[in-house]
Amino acid sequence: MINIQKPGLLTSIQDEGRIGYQQFGIGTSGAMDQLSFRLANWLVGNEGNEAVLEITMLGPTIAFEADALIAICGADLSPAVGKQKLQNGRTFFVRKGSVLRFGTCRSGCRAYLAIAGGFAVADVMESKSTYLLANIGGYQGRALQQGDSLQAGECTETAKKLLVSLRNKLGSTAHVWQAPWGVSDSFCKSFSQKIIPIRVTHGKHFDNFDAASRKNFFAKPFHISSQSDRMGYRLENNKLINLSNKQLLSEAVRFGTIQVPPDGNPIVLMADHQTTGGYPKIAEVxxxxxxxxxxxxxxxxxxxxxxxxxEAHKLMLEREKALQLLRLQINQQFEMA
Amino acid sequence: MDYQLQPFGDNAVMVIFGEKNERSIHQHVQKLADFLQDNPFDWMTAYIPAFTNITLFYEPIKIMQENDTTDPYSVVCKDLESVLGNLQHVPQTPANTIDIPVCYGGAYGPDLEVIAKHNQLTREEVIRIHSQGDYLVYMIGFSPAFPYIGGMPDKINTPRKATPRISIPAGSVGIAGGQTGIYPLASPGGWQIIGRTPLKLFQPASEKPSLLKAGDRVRFTPISEMAYQKWGDAND
Known part of the structure; x- marks a missing residue:
């Protein structure tokens, strides 16, 4: 019911991730920004773990071949249907025949497009996430290409009700109608900062680094290198010196592990990271x-x-409480629509 | 059984049984892995056994909300300590032995000659030594279903290739220094390729996506090129 007319830079199907198969070397994959992923789902009445499109910097062109309820969260990639700009963090009714286009990347890196009912692709190891390295999950195990067609799954009763209500409010000529509520973009604003602060706990091998490296790790900012992707971000501008020359045995790593290879430039492991690694770990995001x-x-x-x-746990709990409150408010809006 | 618990980021804990890569230490890892496989904690989302330790991932928010606490790590440690205390009295589960048929040499094992020359052996001797090793899968990692296998006789120890190959076919069995391994997916690599198995190590559609798991014993059995091809046909 949607057709990919242009794929964009890297558009793939992602959900919460393929959790619980790491002992077999299977990475979790999943949405890089789990917060925007969940918000986008809630805004279209989904439970929160339906498959969405993760859109990277340069967005796709998507034709809607059926009426749909959609929401976009995360990066602002200037989405528009015809002349009407779509705001992030809002619920939209999109009429059959509409074409959604993306433009300039105004803030952030990854946008999440959710559709009521989620994108219907087969589960591989209990997840719909695309695992690019192993060519499994998502749509044929790969990033979307021109001509791909995706179906939406069965939507929830609340989403169905809203779809009907918004369709009735839409004039006969308009293609898209925006629901009169939305979530605050205070989170989205934080990625426009000049130097983005990232909180970490000390890693297993933090003390193996020399005093200057331990100090500079926090005192000096890092640049994110062009060799950064869903597997990991390579960081530059602040080389770190490991005093221990002991070869480490490979062991588990996590989404957020900051490891330091012999060249001294750290790598932050991201959603598509390998399950194990043998470099020293200086910190954990x-x-x-x-x-x-x-x-x-x-x-x-x-x-x-x-x-x-x-502190990390306290921040996590505070974030979750705020999100659950937001979810409650979204659900109330759905009830009233 | 000595162990140490260490926080690993804000959603994982590492149970460390030692530092040295020894079978006696790996036995403890294996015992806990076997226990977790059958009795997963309700807060556990995943576990990763390695050479000397095992990592458990947990859901901090779930633990905090269900136990009305702000310290989920303590809940995790308390549960683990009670299990680890009892685990020393639990007998080790007998290991599975998995037979891996390998067609050695020829087009499937282009580096057999290199290994023979390096160790001043004949090709036949290399095959005999490799297929008579007592092998243990220490962990699965690096890429989907990739087994880290220990126990290769040192007599066929051979350094990696100076220049890695651009693509090594799936199923290739290789040697890198004192290690032997099997490529589950076609990928670039610098291992000396000694042969190929027709078995599929990575089976994404199966209930058990990896043919091997940590703790399995492995036996390499030489097969002929004809047997390899027959096997391949049966797979298709």
Missing amino acids: ATVDLPLLAQAKPGDQIQFQSISLA
């Missing part, structure tokens, strides 16, 4: 800041801040 990091793009600057494990 706090889960609460992973969505922000996922919105940083090559050329951006980030600066690490040290926090305790207790």
Whole structure:
């Protein structure tokens, strides 16, 4: 029911991720920015883990071959249907025959396009996420290409009700209608900062680095290199010196592990990272800041801040409480529509 | 059984049984992995066994909300300590032995000659030594279903190729220093390729996506080129 007329730079189907198969070497993949992914789903009445499109910097052109309820969250890639610009964090009714286009990347790096019912592709190991490295999941295990057609799944009752209500409010000529509510873009604004602050806890091998490296790791910002993708971000401008020359045995790594290969330029592991690694780990990105990091793009600057494990958990809980409140408000709007 | 618990980021814990790559340490890793496979904690989302430690991922928010606490890491450690305390009295589960048929040499094992020359052996001797090793899968990692296999006799130890090949076919069995391994997916690589197995190590559509798991014993069995091809046909 949607047709990809142009694929954009890298557009792939993602969900929460392929969780629980890491002992077999299967990476989790999933949406890089889990926060925007969840918000976009809630805005179209989905439970929160339906498959969405992750759109990277240069967006696709998408033709709608059926009426749809959609929402876009995360990066602002200037989406528009005809002359009407679509605001992020809003629910839209899009009429059959409409064409959605993206333009300039105004802020962030990755936009999430959710559709009521989610994108219907087969589950591979309980997930619809595209795992590019192994060519599994998503749409034929790959990024979307011109001519691909995607179906939406069965929408929830609330989404159906809203779809009918918005369709009735739409004039006969308009292609798209925006619901009169939305979520605040305060989160989206934080990725436009000149130096993006990212909170971390100390890594397993933090003490193996020399005093200057341990200090500079937090004192000096890093540049995100052009060799950065869904697997990892390579960081430049601040080389780190490891005092231990001991060869490490490979062991588990996580989304957010900051490892330092012998050349001294750290790599932050992202959603498509391998399950294990053998480089020293200087720090671990706090889960609460992973969505922000996922919105940083090559050329951006980030600066690490040290926090305790207790703080990381406190921030996580606060974020979740705020999100659940937001979800409640979204659901109320749906009820009233 | 000595161990140490260490936080790993804000959503994982590492259970460390030692530092040295030894079978006796890996046995503890294996015991806990077997336990977790059958009795996963309700807060656990995934676990990754490695050479000397095992990492468990948890859901901090779920633990905080269900236990009305702000310290999910303590809940995780308490549960783990009680299991680890009892685990020493649990007998080790017998390991599975998986037979890996390998067609050695020829087009399937272009580096067999290199390995023979490097170790001043005949090709037949290399095949005999490689297929008589007592092998243990220490962990699966690096790429989907890739097994880290220990136990190769040192007599066929051969350094990696100076220039990696651009593409090594799936199923290729290789040697890198004192390690032997199998490529589950076609990929670039610098291992000396000794042969190829017709078995599929990575089976994404199957209930068990990886043929091997940590703790499995492996036996390499030489097969002829004809047997390899027959096997391949049966797979298609």
